[in-house]
Amino acid sequence: MSQIVRPDSEPLRQSLHGFGLRVEHYDEILRRGVRAELCEALTENFMQRGGRPLSVLERVRRDVPVTLHGVSLSIGSIDPLSGGYLDELADLCRHFEPLFVSDHLCFGSVDGHRAYDLWPLPFTEEALEHVAARVRQVQDRLGRRICLENVSSYVEFRESALREHEFLAALAERADCLLLLDVNNVYVSAQNHGFVAADFIRALPPARVAQLHLAGHRDCGAYLLDDHGSPVPDAVWELYRLTRQRFGPLPTVLEWDENLPSLERLEQECDKARQMEAHALS
C-alpha cells in the first residue's frame, strides 16, 4: 500500500490533492489507476457489501492514501450512535488505513429513521455538549481522531446562541477532534445567512483544521445550493486562496458528484487546486 500512513494526532501539513471516488469512474480506475495524491471514499459505499467497490478501493489504495468520508454517522442526532455502523467503520479503517476518517457536523436521523441528508444543528451549548460527548465516544471506539465537516445550510435556528465558526472551534477543543473545512460550504452558508465567509475562515484554529474540501454550487436566486454539480466557481477559488494563506499546506479533496465529469476532468480540477495553492503560498 501507499506509505503515507500516520497517526492523526495532528493535522498533516502536507500538500496532497485528490478527489472523491465515484462509481462511474470505477472501470477507468481499475484500468489505469488514478492521477492524484489521495482519494476520498464515501464510507457508506463500502460498508456491508462486497464486489467491485472494495476491489476499486483496494486498487486505489495500492497507489495513493485514501480518506473515508461518511454521511450517515449523524453525530448530532438525539438517536444513539449505531454500534453496527461504528463496527463497520472500524473494520474499514483496519483494512484501508485511511489518512482521515470524517463525517459531517449535522444530524441525519430521528427516532431511528434516516433523512439521507445533512440537517443542520442549532449552535447552542446543549448541542455543543451533546456532540462533543458523541465525538469522544466515536473516537474511543475507532482509536483515532475524526474530522468533522462544516455543512452548507439553508436554515438558521432561533435557539442558536453561538455563530457556526465559534461552535466548530469550541467543539474541536472540547472533543479533541479535527475539522474538515469545506470552503464551498462556507461560501454557500455565508451567502445564505449573510455573514462574511473570510471571517469564518479566519476564526477557525489552524491547529484543528486537518483537511479541506472544494466543490461547486448552484445559484437558485434566493439562495445558493451546494449541489457539487459544477466546477469550483471563482468566488470559492478566492476563498480557497485565503484559506491556503491561513492554514498552509493541507490535504484537499475536490468533490464533484452531480453532472459528473470525466476522470481526466476531475484530475485537471485537482491540478488547478494545486496551482492555486502554490500561488497562494508563494
Add this chain to the structure above:
Amino acid sequence: MPLAELQRSFWAAVRQRGAPPAGLQTWLTASATQSATERLGVYHRAYWQRQVTALLATFEATSRRVGQQHFERLLLQYLEACPGEEPCIEQLGARCVEFLATRQGLDAEALGVARLEWAHSKSLLAKDPTEVARLPLGMGAAFAECRLTFVPSLHVEHVPAASLRWLAGDAQRLPELMEQSDAINVAFWRPEHAVLRSALATDEARAHLLARGGATIAVICTAFEALPEAAAASRALQVLSRWFARGWVERVET
C-alpha cells in the same frame, strides 16, 4: 426548545406533505431573501426528491411497467409509510415490494418485476463470501449427510414468468422452460462484480429451498424423486455440480 424536540420538529416539518407546517417562524429564522418556510422548503424538496430518485434507480423496470408518474406516487406513499432505517440509501427499497403488494392497481406481473429488481439489488449489495466451496471429492457416503451454506449474494425469487419476460425485454432470448409455465424461479448471484441471473427449473428451486432450510444432501436430492431412479441421481448430480461450479456454495458443513 430542547435539542430533541427541535430535531423531531424538523423531521415532522420536512416530511409534511401538502401545505407547509404552521409556526415555523417561531423556531426558524427568515433570511434577507427567504421566509422561514421557504428556507425549510429546500430540505423538504431534497428529502423527497433524493429518495424517490434512489428508488427509481433501483426499480427502473417496475417504473416503466407501472408508468413513472403513478409509480412515483406509490413511492411517495411508501416513503411516508416506511421511512428508511439503514444508513445506505441503496437499502431504501428493502420493504418496497412488501408495501407495493398492499397497493391496489398493481398486478402480479408488476409486483414480480419489482421483486426481481430488488433481488438484483440485494445480490449487488451483498457481502463477499468468506470462501467459495468446491464440490468435495472423495467424501463418499458422508457427503449425503452434509449441509450447504450459500454465498450471501444468492437470492431466488418465485415470480410470474411474464415478469421475467418484461425484465428481459426480448422473449426470444429467454430459456425454453419459461415458455412452458406461468410462474418461474429466478436466481441472482454475484460471482465477482456483476450480478448474474438464471431461471431455475421447478425441481432445482425445490432443492434450493430444502438446502436453505438446512436439509442434508440426502434430503435435498428428494427434490428430484419424481424422476426414475437413475435419472433422479443424474439430475441431482447435475444440479449440485452446477451450484458449486457457479460459486453458489460458501461452505459444506459436515
